[in-house]
Amino acid sequence: MRYTGSCHCGKVAFEVEGELKEVLDCNCSICQKKGALLWFVPRTAVKMLPPDANLKTYTFGPARIKHRFCPECGIHPLGEGAMPDGTPMSAINVRCLDGVDLAALPVRHFDGRSM
Structure with a gap:
């Protein structure tokens, strides 16, 4: 399924293709x-509309994940990093997707604080 998403002001917009089965809530x-x-x-499942030149990047700690955000409204629609096997991945903030019923999605809790 194809989803569309954006930051609050719309300067960062994207499409993502895939099956949204669950979301992760990291602490x-x-x-x-x-x-x-x-x-x-x-990462190949994400298409930025307009080009991701509109995104700014924040990294911290070991800088394994690039937290991407809109410099205009400050919303963080996605992050970028790599899976354990090295495959480039994107972490989509599902709250930025259009028309998704968040209450219907199973939530898996992840203890990122302990990493």
Whole structure:
């Protein structure tokens, strides 16, 4: 299925292709403060509309994940990193997707604080 998403002001917009079966609720310092619910997909499943030049990047700690955000409205629609096998992935903030019933999605809790 194809989903569309964006930041609040719309300067960062994207499409993502995949099957949204569950979301991850991470309790690490940044995810907890953002309130993000994450869906991990291969980076090739994401198409930025307009180009991701509109995104700014925040990294911290070991800098394994690039937390991407809109410099205009500050919303974090996605992050980028790699799966354990090295495959490039995107972590989609499902709260930024259009028309998704968040209450209908199973939530898996992840203890990112302990990493």
